[in-house]
Amino acid sequence: TDVSAEEIKVSARSTPRLAMQGVDLGRALAEAAKAVGGNGGGHDVSAAARIPRERMDEFIVKIDQMLSGGSK
Template sequence: MKKISARANLDIVKKGTNLGNMMREGCKAVGGEGGGHSIAAGARIPKESVGKFLEILDG
């Protein structure tokens, strides 16, 4: 498993970004677990799913 942590600045959060939701959705798609808050979140995903996870979050 790979651990991923993310933080956003307040300007990005004010524009509607919610890292907790992004992590939950990305994890659901690759068989991991994660979540958090709009400004800070984390995830644990299978090592082989890192590329797909990043594509989902970038999309």
């Protein structure tokens, strides 16, 4: 992660095996970032997002829920 005064840049990587099982990091980061007022996207195995610094914890909870199959 790259941290500035106002926003945080997040990057994520996965494996082709997880992508074949349905994990799409691009979609997950895009949705989680949008939910906290940021933006993101990418590919199923590589993605990035920019989120407001003050909503980092909320983003982490959101992305964890999405990737673990919990409620959105």
